[in-house]
Amino acid sequence: MTEQTPDTTAGEHWPNGATEWQRVSNAYAWADLVPNLIVVAAAGVASYFLLAVVEDAPIAVKIIVPAVAVILLINALLAFRRVRAIGYILREDDLLFRRGIMFERVIAVPYGRLQLVDVTRGPILRALGLATLKFVTASAATGVQLPGLRAEEAEALRDRLVKLAETRRSGL
Incomplete structure (x- = not known):
């Protein structure tokens, strides 16, 4: 028998080896x-x-x-508590985004559908060294914002998502 390591995400397994939600900054x-x-x-x-x-x-x-x-x-x-409920996972074909306490919302944004990835920083976020990553797709209903990322992390994630989107364009 082999010993299995305990899963820290209550049974959630995602492709590409991702098993944990990435959290935004507590700040x-x-x-x-x-x-x-x-x-x-x-x-x-x-x-x-x-x-x-x-x-x-x-x-x-x-x-x-x-x-x-x-x-x-x-x-x-x-x-x-609301901030602890925000998370994301970069999966093989899409970005999975989660937020909400009582009414949890989970959105999968396929990389090939991303049209724009934008980093914004208002005055409060700038003072805290944070940024918001905004995703625009062809569907107005999937306006996803990932707030509370460290500015460097947001810029690196933006660049990575843009590269992924360019390689996976679907019918555009």
């Missing part, structure tokens, strides 16, 4: 968290204003605005 959680916290702060200020300053505000507004602030705060707290 991306901060890029996701900052805009959420800005909205939470604005909702908190609005709640304070409605509850403390405006005496004649309708009771529904006094309930809805604080509830929205709490929901946004919970959303902000889930930023780190």
Whole structure:
């Protein structure tokens, strides 16, 4: 008998030897968290204003605005978990992309269908040394964005995907 090594991906086996999801940088959680916290702060200020300053505000507004602030705060707290749910695998014929906590979305983007691979970096991502890799295919429904990659990793992955796409063009 031969000894088998334990599979760390709960039984997922992919062609080309890939068995693990590649994760994005944990620092991306901060890029996701900052805009959420800005909205939470604005909702908190609005709640304070409605509850403390405006005496004649309708009771529904006094309930809805604080509830929205709490929901946004919970959303902000889930930023780190959302980032851990983002991953990708370079398979033999396609890129497999996954994201989502409750509603997981897994997309396979065939290399031969890639028309454009773009690296973008906004001000927050630039400050963190991160980038977003965007894929454009013939289908509008497969607009895939892989956020939170280290800038060097995003550029190297872009170059690799462009080469793969050029060698596997399908009917274009």
